[in-house]
Amino acid sequence: MASIQKGSFYHFFPSKRDLVLAVIEEFAYDWANGFVAEAFDPALPPMDRIDYVIDAAYFWQKSNKDLSGHIPGCLFGNLALEISTQDDVLRAKLNAVFTTAKDRFRDTLDEAAEQGVISPLDSETTAEAMLAYLEGMILLAKAENDPEVIYRLGPVLKTIRIEANRH
Numbered sequence: 001m002a003s004i005q006k007g008s009f010y011h012f013f014p015s016k017r018d019l020v021l022a023v024i025e026e027f028a029y030d031w032a033n034g035f036v037a038e039a040f041d042p043a044l045p046p047m048d049r050i051d052y053v054i055d056a057a058y059f060w061q062k063s064n065k066d067l068s069g070h071i072p073g074c075l076f077g078n079l080a081l082e083i084s085t086q087d088d089v090l091r092a093k094l095n096a097v098f099t100t101a102k103d104r105f106r107d108t109l110d111e112a113a114e115q116g117v118i119s120p121l122d123s124e125t126t127a128e129a130m131l132a133y134l135e136g137m138i139l140l141a142k143a144e145n146d147p148e149v150i151y152r153l154g155p156v157l158k159t160i161r162i163e164a165n166r167h
Contacts, residue, residue, distance in 0.1 A: 020083065020090055027075050028097045035060070040104040046112035047158060050105075050130070054154035057138055062147040073142035077135045101134075102127045118161075125162040133157055 039052040061071045072078075076097045084091040105127035112118045134157060141149035 020079070021093060024076070024079065024090070024093050024097065028093075028100075031076075031097070036101060036104055040108060045117070046108045046115065047117055049108050050158050053134065054150065054157060057134065058147055058150040058154070061138065061141055061150060065145065065147055071142045071145050071147060074135060074138045077139060081139075098131060102131045105130045120164045122162040122164050126160060129160050129162060130157055133160060 035056055039056050040049050041052075044052065061073075064070070064072050076094055079090070080094045080098075084094055102124075106123045109118070109121065109123040109126055113120050113123065137150050137153045137157075140153070141147055
């Protein structure tokens, strides 16, 4: 635990909300320009990108467990579970992060469908379902403190399909 005087804290962050917003912004930037940019690299074939996401989630959780003995889960998922019902501003910030990930899945699915790699589908809803499944796998891996959960459940991610025009 850091030994920071309360006055020093409030010098940099007027409130706890401001601190959490700063954390979300910093990690979201690193996440979007690091892991997400790497995993959803347009140079990779579309469906390989989804495999990359699973591998990256697994290796991130496993390396943390190897170092600390526990799986941290997803920072954004953890925050959403803890604070999203308590603060509309924080919920909106977290939703923006999740929307970025969903959009990457959607764009990947659209590209795969255009190339004929997969059948046409409702890419918006499928992307949302894929993101929810990914977050759920990470949550279960954290609950079990076992990164192998991600590898065991990961292959199903590529099988999630919501039919086009299903309303």
